[in-house]
Amino acid sequence: MHARVIQLSAWAPGFSRAHDWGCFNPNELPSGNEKPPAKQVPAMTRRRLTRWGRQALEVCEAAGEELTPDTPVVFSSRHGDTARTYKLLAALAEGQPLSPNGFSLSVHNSALGIFSILRQITAPGIALAAGRDTFAAAWCEALSWLDQGAPQVLLVHTDEPLQGVYRPFADEQEMPAAVALLLAPEQADAGRRVSLRMQPVQQEPSEHSLMISFLHWWYSGAESLEVSTDQHTWQWRRDADPV
């Protein structure tokens, strides 16, 4: 099914502009503790966010004026804010009281909630996770909103690599990064026409997360991307406009 990418913005440590992403090499993944500025977020709100949430809000802001209050938001993250939830679980295990702030932000939709309050978005929002397929599942969700008549949908994906006690469970290479896309129906008169196809899994799963494969493909300018997870084979394709 087709949609149009009106806008795409991505952030990772050392990668904040399209120019940086042009040099992105999945074999040398960005790491480090650098945080995005997230200047549009009031300081008193920003202080409460881990990098996981902060980078999501950073990329959302790039949608700027285009983002109207009636724009549904599809928010996705495979792991969620694991740094925060681990802290809470550790406190519980030690019989310590929980941080009220940590607790209030420990849900999967915390960054989406903060963003929609700040931008006064009144359209529905959904936060989802779907294993290695998460980013593609969010894309499918966005397509279904467009099919139901939404004039545009904001798709936001953010993740941090698994750390600490969760690290041994990592089954793909990940990086700290977030990407936001403003998607519009195929009939829209602006934006890049892109299709996504889902098929039964046809090849060995990629060693990289879908977000890494997708961003590498997007900024490489290549025509299509075929990439497998443990569940499905996904094909993104940039298509020429119909004549």
Place this chain on the structure above:
Amino acid sequence: MADIDTDIKQMIITELELEDIEVEDIDTEAPLFGEGLGLDSIDALELGLALQKRFNVKIDANSDQNKEHFRSVASLREFVLAQTAS
């Protein structure tokens, strides 16, 4: 007393992760909530927890006096001193 004030201010900055704020930036007499520092209700809960941990004081969740205790750094200091004296 100035030491307790500094302790409380440092605790507020650390526990509430106030970016770009130093101990000197917090006025001992200024309101902490609403105006002044502009803290909110979640900060009040976080602060209550921090006070229990740091100064071992008990805060009665249903006390009408809490609002007065949490008004400023000065009122928090008086509250801590009164609790630790008893």
